Amino acid sequence: xxxxxSERAKxxxxxxxxxxxxxxxxxxxxxxxxVGEPDYTTPWHICEAAITSIEQGHTSYTSNTGxxxxxxxxxxFLDRRYQIQYDPLSEMIVTTGVxxxxxxxxxxxxxxxxxxxxxxxxxxxxGPCVTLAGGKPVLMPCLExxxxxxxxxxxxxxxxxxxxxxxxxxxxxxxxxxxxxxxxKGIADVVIDHDLLILSDEVYAELTYEGKHCAVASxxxxxxxxxxxxxxxxxxAMTGWRLGYFCAPKEITAAALKIHQYIMLxxxxxxxxxxxxxxRHGEEPMEHMVREYHMRRNLFxxxxxxxxxxxxxxxxxxxxxxxxxxxxxxxxEFAERLITEAGVAVVxxxxxxxxxxxxxxxxxxxxxxxxxEAITRMGEFLQNL
Amino acid sequence: xxxxxxxLLSLLEEDCTTPVHDLAIMLECTDDEILSRKxxxxxxxxxxxxxxxxxxxxxxxxxxxxxxxxxxxxxREWGYDRIAERIAxxxxxxxxxLKTGSHDLQLLVTGKSMQEIARFVSEQIxxxxxxxxxxxxxxxxxxxxxxxxxxxxxxxKRLPFSF
Numbered sequence: 085x086x087x088x089x090s091e092r093a094k095x096x097x098x099x100x101x102x103x104x105x106x107x108x109x110x111x112x113x114x115x116x117x118x119v120g121e122p123d124y125t126t127p128w129h130i131c132e133a134a135i136t137s138i139e140q141g142h143t144s145y146t147s148n149t150g151x152x153x154x155x156x157x158x159x160x161f162l163d164r165r166y167q168i169q170y171d172p173l174s175e176m177i178v179t180t181g182v183x184x185x186x187x188x189x190x191x192x193x194x195x196x197x198x199x200x201x202x203x204x205x206x207x208x209x210x211g212p213c214v215t216l217a218g219g220k221p222v223l224m225p226c227l228e229x230x231x232x233x234x235x236x237x238x239x240x241x242x243x244x245x246x247x248x249x250x251x252x253x254x255x256x257x258x259x260x261x262x263x264x265x266x267x268x269k270g271i272a273d274v275v276i277d278h279d280l281l282i283l284s285d286e287v288y289a290e291l292t293y294e295g296k297h298c299a300v301a302s303x304x305x306x307x308x309x310x311x312x313x314x315x316x317x318x319x320x321a322m323t324g325w326r327l328g329y330f331c332a333p334k335e336i337t338a339a340a341l342k343i344h345q346y347i348m349l350x351x352x353x354x355x356x357x358x359x360x361x362x363x364r365h366g367e368e369p370m371e372h373m374v375r376e377y378h379m380r381r382n383l384f385x386x387x388x389x390x391x392x393x394x395x396x397x398x399x400x401x402x403x404x405x406x407x408x409x410x411x412x413x414x415x416x417e418f419a420e421r422l423i424t425e426a427g428v429a430v431v432x433x434x435x436x437x438x439x440x441x442x443x444x445x446x447x448x449x450x451x452x453x454x455x456x457e458a459i460t461r462m463g464e465f466l467q468n469l
Numbered sequence: 470x471x472x473x474x475x476x477l478l479s480l481l482e483e484d485c486t487t488p489v490h491d492l493a494i495m496l497e498c499t500d501d502e503i504l505s506r507k508x509x510x511x512x513x514x515x516x517x518x519x520x521x522x523x524x525x526x527x528x529x530x531x532x533x534x535x536x537x538x539x540x541x542x543x544x545r546e547w548g549y550d551r552i553a554e555r556i557a558x559x560x561x562x563x564x565x566x567l568k569t570g571s572h573d574l575q576l577l578v579t580g581k582s583m584q585e586i587a588r589f590v591s592e593q594i595x596x597x598x599x600x601x602x603x604x605x606x607x608x609x610x611x612x613x614x615x616x617x618x619x620x621x622x623x624x625x626k627r628l629p630f631s632f
Contacts, residue, residue, distance in 0.1 A: 103628045108629035118630040125625060208632050257632070324625075375476065379495035386494045429629055456491075 096212040100435035104419065108429050115458045116429040117446040120257060124321040127369040132356045133361030139195045142357060146350045148341060150178025154356050157363040158329055166299035168312065169332040175342055177337060178351045182315040182328035187213050189283050189311045189330060190361040192340040194219035203234050204437035207257045225439035231396060232261035243278050250280045252300060255288035258436045259405040260398020260444035265298040272303050282310045288401040290319035290370060308333050319370050320362045325355040357399045377402050380455055382461050384448045387459035392466055402449040405433065409442040411469055419444055426465035428458050477506055485519040522615045534579050535586045538572035540602035549573060552599050561589065572604060583607065
């Protein structure tokens, strides 16, 4: 029989956490700090809105771009919170999670051979999506000494004549790093000089603890060369609803919409009705969750530093990214021994790129009791090393 | 009163056993600041006391709760206050409110049996001077109390790992 598997599928790596998944499955009483999603269930008023939409028979497709009401609410939300303006009728697509938004954005702009500059460490799907589109991901290490932010120098070093796209994700998964307004302004000139397009995944925007989130598209000169990608998963605790959005200037939106039409048609209808409710009445419950993450972050990062795992203060998302270098273990070894010997699950940083080596990602989206129990277990583990 | 006080109050309302040092780290201040804020809130009567939310129905059978609604003729000068304060002194009255609607006062009362509650209403409350009418509603099941859900339900489980 022929080898049916495509070269493109072969070119992307398998998931880096399969082994840990299996380990966690075998053990009891594991505290998992390995989960990249909120521990909250979706606020009930949002669920009710979705249930009602089903009761009312809203079970068919929506327009490809999503419900107009939802897009209008979204446009108002983005303007109100981040001072970025998009026309709901021609510059927005409601997608099946940010994952799809990212995929259609990349496919809409990448030609074979184009290089996409990707910050490293980063959520695992960016590189493979570029590869699948025929492009070449170029990883740019964002180091701890720079608070895991992208600096103009690092960006410059990696630009070649083939560079076309810059993929950002701040607040960052896995480091929790935030690019403040001055940091984005710092790279804006380089982006404009080299005529790059930014794909900015800002799904953790609402989870910003020191000051306000700065949207990339809000910086002078960047709006018309930025695709803003985000979604409802993190801020509104709606991961399972699979709802995201894509916002960009008209021409780019039109190109991405063609891909979206063929691969997805439209985002789940009941999820869209839930999202309308989230935008209309969900900001207060959301702020409540954000305050809680903020306090957990303080507790957890303090605990990590206390037991001897140095950790910079993550300014956003719900991840702490401590260094484990001083233990003499690699991040893979550390994570594997931590789960088998202490019953605490974390994700090795190298899964998120070479710049993540020597770190582990700990999601503090778990109850405060579990966080302090995890700190106790990790402290004992370190003492017994 | 500021935002920090408000956050401190919600944290204490949720779990008043949270160590002071943890509260200080969460609120980005010193232990001393937490202690002095708590003291001011206690002194101002904003924090009444530190107690546990207990599901008595789960602990033992034979505890009866009832909501008693009263129509009251208000007194000149005092309104409902004097009669309400009298009723509030009974130790089996867990809560007491003045409300709008068909009745004026609403009490939450506990007792060891239905008879005990019936006796309380007919012998203590109804004969009071200004009470015009009583309506007693026995509580059959509590689903939620002070923000705590009493009903067991299967929570959605997250995968142990995800990116």
